[in-house]
Amino acid sequence: xxxxxxxxxxxxxxxxxxxxxxxxxxxxxxxxxxxxxxxxxxxxxxxxxxxxxxxxxxxxxxxxxxxxxxxxxxxxxxxxxxxxxxxxxxxxxxxxxxxxxxxxxxxxxxxxxxxxxxxxxxxxxxxxxxxxxxxxxxxxxxxxxxxxxxxxxxxxxxxxxxxxxxxxxxxxxxxxxxxxxxxxxxxxxxxxxxxxxxxxxxxxxxxxxxxxxxxxxxxxxxxxxxxxxxxxxxxxxxxxxxxxxxxxxxxxx
Amino acid sequence: xxxxxxxxxxxxxxxxxxxxxxxxxxxxxxxxxxxxxxxxxxxxxxxxxxxxxxxxxxxxxxxxxxxxxxxxxxxxxxxxxxxxxxxxxxxxxxxxxxxxxxxxxxxxxxxxxxxxxxxxxxxxxxxxxxxxxxxxxxxxxxxxxxxxxxxxxxxxxxxxxxxxxxxxxxxxxxxxxxxxxxxxxxxxxxxxxxxxxxxxxxxxxxxxxxxxxxxxxxxxxxxxxxxxxxxxxxxxxxxxxxxxxxxxxxxxxxxxxxxxxxxxxxxxxxxxxxxxxxxxxxxxxxxxxxxxxxxxxxxxxxxxxxxxxxxxxxxxxxxxxxxxxxxxxxxxxx
Amino acid sequence: xxxxxxxxxxxxxxxxxxxxxxxxxxxxxxxxxxxxxxxxxxxxxxxxxxxxxxxxxxxxxxxxxxxxxxxxxxxxxxxxxxxxxxxxxxxxxxxxxxxxxxxxxxxxxxxxxxxxxxxxxxxxxxxxxxxxxxxxxxxxxxxxxxxxxxxxxxxxxxxxxxxxxxxxxxxxxxxxxxxxxxxxxxxxxxxxxxxxxxxxxxxxxxxxxxxxxxxxxxxxxxxxxxxxxxxxxxxxxxxxxxxxxxxxxxxxxxxxxxxxxxxxxxxxx
Numbered sequence: 001x002x003x004x005x006x007x008x009x010x011x012x013x014x015x016x017x018x019x020x021x022x023x024x025x026x027x028x029x030x031x032x033x034x035x036x037x038x039x040x041x042x043x044x045x046x047x048x049x050x051x052x053x054x055x056x057x058x059x060x061x062x063x064x065x066x067x068x069x070x071x072x073x074x075x076x077x078x079x080x081x082x083x084x085x086x087x088x089x090x091x092x093x094x095x096x097x098x099x100x101x102x103x104x105x106x107x108x109x110x111x112x113x114x115x116x117x118x119x120x121x122x123x124x125x126x127x128x129x130x131x132x133x134x135x136x137x138x139x140x141x142x143x144x145x146x147x148x149x150x151x152x153x154x155x156x157x158x159x160x161x162x163x164x165x166x167x168x169x170x171x172x173x174x175x176x177x178x179x180x181x182x183x184x185x186x187x188x189x190x191x192x193x194x195x196x197x198x199x200x201x202x203x204x205x206x207x208x209x210x211x212x213x214x215x216x217x218x219x220x221x222x223x224x225x226x227x228x229x230x231x232x233x234x235x236x237x238x239x240x241x242x243x244x245x246x247x248x249x250x251x252x253x
Numbered sequence: 254x255x256x257x258x259x260x261x262x263x264x265x266x267x268x269x270x271x272x273x274x275x276x277x278x279x280x281x282x283x284x285x286x287x288x289x290x291x292x293x294x295x296x297x298x299x300x301x302x303x304x305x306x307x308x309x310x311x312x313x314x315x316x317x318x319x320x321x322x323x324x325x326x327x328x329x330x331x332x333x334x335x336x337x338x339x340x341x342x343x344x345x346x347x348x349x350x351x352x353x354x355x356x357x358x359x360x361x362x363x364x365x366x367x368x369x370x371x372x373x374x375x376x377x378x379x380x381x382x383x384x385x386x387x388x389x390x391x392x393x394x395x396x397x398x399x400x401x402x403x404x405x406x407x408x409x410x411x412x413x414x415x416x417x418x419x420x421x422x423x424x425x426x427x428x429x430x431x432x433x434x435x436x437x438x439x440x441x442x443x444x445x446x447x448x449x450x451x452x453x454x455x456x457x458x459x460x461x462x463x464x465x466x467x468x469x470x471x472x473x474x475x476x477x478x479x480x481x482x483x484x485x486x487x488x489x490x491x492x493x494x495x496x497x498x499x500x501x502x503x504x505x506x507x508x509x510x511x512x513x514x515x516x517x518x519x520x521x522x523x524x525x526x527x528x529x530x531x532x533x534x535x536x537x538x539x540x541x542x543x544x545x546x547x548x549x550x551x552x553x554x555x556x557x558x559x560x561x562x563x564x565x566x567x568x569x570x571x572x573x574x575x576x577x578x579x580x581x582x583x584x585x586x587x
Numbered sequence: 588x589x590x591x592x593x594x595x596x597x598x599x600x601x602x603x604x605x606x607x608x609x610x611x612x613x614x615x616x617x618x619x620x621x622x623x624x625x626x627x628x629x630x631x632x633x634x635x636x637x638x639x640x641x642x643x644x645x646x647x648x649x650x651x652x653x654x655x656x657x658x659x660x661x662x663x664x665x666x667x668x669x670x671x672x673x674x675x676x677x678x679x680x681x682x683x684x685x686x687x688x689x690x691x692x693x694x695x696x697x698x699x700x701x702x703x704x705x706x707x708x709x710x711x712x713x714x715x716x717x718x719x720x721x722x723x724x725x726x727x728x729x730x731x732x733x734x735x736x737x738x739x740x741x742x743x744x745x746x747x748x749x750x751x752x753x754x755x756x757x758x759x760x761x762x763x764x765x766x767x768x769x770x771x772x773x774x775x776x777x778x779x780x781x782x783x784x785x786x787x788x789x790x791x792x793x794x795x796x797x798x799x800x801x802x803x804x805x806x807x808x809x810x811x812x813x814x815x816x817x818x819x820x821x822x823x824x825x826x827x828x829x830x831x832x833x834x835x836x837x838x839x840x841x842x843x844x845x846x847x848x849x850x851x852x853x854x855x856x
Contacts, residue, residue: 002666005659006681009730013696016706020699059605066602070595080846084610087838089791091811092831095818099620100613124609156590185689187794192818205691212695221699224692231687303753323756330757336750340772350758401758
């Protein structure tokens with residue numbers, strides 16, 4: 001029964017999508033995907049998402065570190081706040097950021113219709129991914145291994161680099177992969193602040209929507225399929241790298 | 254009461270039960286004893302209906318229950334890790350089976366209180382399993398299983414998760430409970446001391462087969478093969494024979510290794526050995542020896558009196574003789 | 588490792604500063620903008636007929652999506668944890684798929700399936716509109732919320748093991764009784780957490796819904812579509828802000844519930 005349900009809801013629509021993308025044959029698919037506007041949007045999308053993923057990898061780890069290893073008043077509140085981007089509708093995120101960085105910005109900082117604006121919006125919605133992936137792993141880290149390293153003369157930076165980071169790496173990579181996959185597909189949070197300028201700030205999701213609106217379903221389907229493939233590849237690669245790291249740690253026991 | 258005939262159970266190519274047949278008399282407390290992987294839990298769970306057999310039958314009170322679900326077999330089952338219903342109180346746990354059978358509330362209330370008194374948890378009705386110790390949880394599990402008056406009580410290593418002291422206390426307590434309640438009980442254990450202490454009959458299992466069935470005394474004094482003899486009680490190897498350490502007589506002269514009244518008529522293989530260590534274990538003394546002829550080490554167990562009389566010390570030479578060597582003719586499963 | 592005080596303070600400052608600038612400042616600005624003309628203006632803006640009908644539509648979708656996901660989510664979780672069949676890994680991956688799919692792509696895929704030229708396009712001739720109708724919005728929302736209940740219930744099912752259920756069987760309980768009295772109570776906090784996540788996502792879904800909805804105010808506009816329409820179509824910035832604030836308030840309540848439930852979940856272990 002479970003398989004039936006999952007197939008009906010998840011697999012069937014995706015199959016229909018894939019089939020439609022090829023309804024003009026492989027040539028049609030290829031043309032749709034290599035149209036200059038399509039390539040440009042993919043470039044913008046992936047480029048911005050990589051930047052956001054990198055920011056998340058670093059800042060997410062720092063935030064997780066502070067939440068696990070540090071103590072300060074209001075820490076519980078801050079911890080709960082991390083999930084806000086998960087709970088918040090994406091369109092609300094878009095308009096919230098717009099109120100600060102848009103035409104009515106109180107600080108005169110206008111970032112709408114720019115790539116940095118895209119980055120900020122995507123960083124907002126992907127914040128929880130790396131943080132929540134790293135926190136539980138950081139909690140589980142064996143402090144005694146750190147203490148052993150210290151007793152052998154390693155300074156903090158070395159301890160972090162050689163003892164802590166390898167343990168965190170799989171989680172960081174996993175979270176970054178999720179953040180990347182989310183970023184490339186994001187629509188609601190950038191629809192108001194992005195500006196939808198082709199070749200500059202138009203992301204793949206906006207391009208696809210546009211293609212549907214001008215009644216070019218094959219183009220939309222084809223680019224959709226490419227977007228899916230990029231997401232899968234990214235998730236797969238990062239998960240593979242992460243599990244290799246995990247396996248190495250497990251064999252060490 | 255319970256008859257298992259030709260039971261077979263395979264997991265892939267691994268035979269957990271290999272043509273097992275067993276009779277369990279009504280009202281007895283039978284132990285299924287064996288090492289890990291011997292199939293004892295599988296056999297118990299097959300009797301319960303929690304595992305299905307690939308071949309063979311199970312009869313309970315004359316009824317063929319081989320294809321009957323556990324719900325309908327009228328059994329009580331106690332798990333090693335208690336399987337307590339964590340979100341229910343002790344009262345609700347014990348009452349569960351009765352509630353399912355839709356017994357009237359006053360009857361349930363009365364039965365639950367009675368049982369909790371019997372298992373020594375009177376007053377614990379409103380507690381939750383998380384607030385109980387391991388031993389208390391297991392007693393609650395017993396009360397729960399007995400609440401529905403099962404015709405058979407099955408216990409799967411019930412004391413395995415408990416501390417040593419609690420384990421010994423509870424098994425004595427279980428024996429007393431059985432003597433009062435007289436439900437046909439089958440107990441799975443890997444602890445031979447537990448089996449000897451508690452059971453009327455023991456079935457020794459190894460690698461999916463039953464090696465021997467009998468009373469504790471029968472199995473100890475007349476083991477049918479080396480596996481049973483080694484598993485139940487300690488053994489020493491003397492001249493290629495398996496003997497019980499307390500059946501080895503020591504003496505300073507070859508003749509003195511014979512009992513007074515035996516004379517020199519039969520010398521059952523007297524062995525010259527060197528004392529390596531004398532261990533005083535309280536009421537008995539273990540003498541660790543080395544066979545001078547073969548270099549093999551072995552142990553003998555003597556009473557304090559004998560040890561005093563002999564006055565043994567490390568390095569000395571003694572003569573050892575087995576006063577009793579069971580005939581182990583059956584070939585054990587290898 | 589014992590971090591020196593200056594390093595600790597700098598890390599703390601960087602982390603909190605980042606969070607402050609990224610999360611709190613924008614929210615502060617919008618709250619200010621929403622309420623700078625008084626609560627009255629806010630209340631008015633969210634009680635227009637269009638707003639009320641948008642709220643009703645959003646809640647209606649949630650009311651359909653949650654029970655569906657609870658039932659099928661538990662079924663799938665049971666299959667993944669207790670089932671013994673080949674291809675379980677694959678099933679697990681399928682459950683996670685909605686996380687990797689862009690909402691716009693969800694909308695496009697559903698159009699390819701249920702739209703006029705889609706595989707099931709014939710349904711339209713039965714007078715039953717999926718795309719540009721409520722069913723389409725519901726299906727789109729189910730797609731994106733599918734993983735939540737499954738992923739929250741799965742680990743709990745795994746944790747509690749099968750022994751309690753087996754004990755119930757030996758005590759006479761049949762499959763339904765065992766599920767209702769033993770399994771369900773055991774998974775209740777994981778289930779509730781999953782439901783909260785589902786509600787939050789269902790209320791907040793935008794990209795998929797905008798593709799499959801006709802977006803007529805008062806008819807097929809959810810709250811999220813209302814926010815978008817007010818800004819883009821009506822140039823009613825204030826209206827968009829207040830609708831967004833309403834949604835944000837709901838999100839905060841959801842967040843509170845999540846935090847409370849999280850504590851309940853961990854103390855139950």
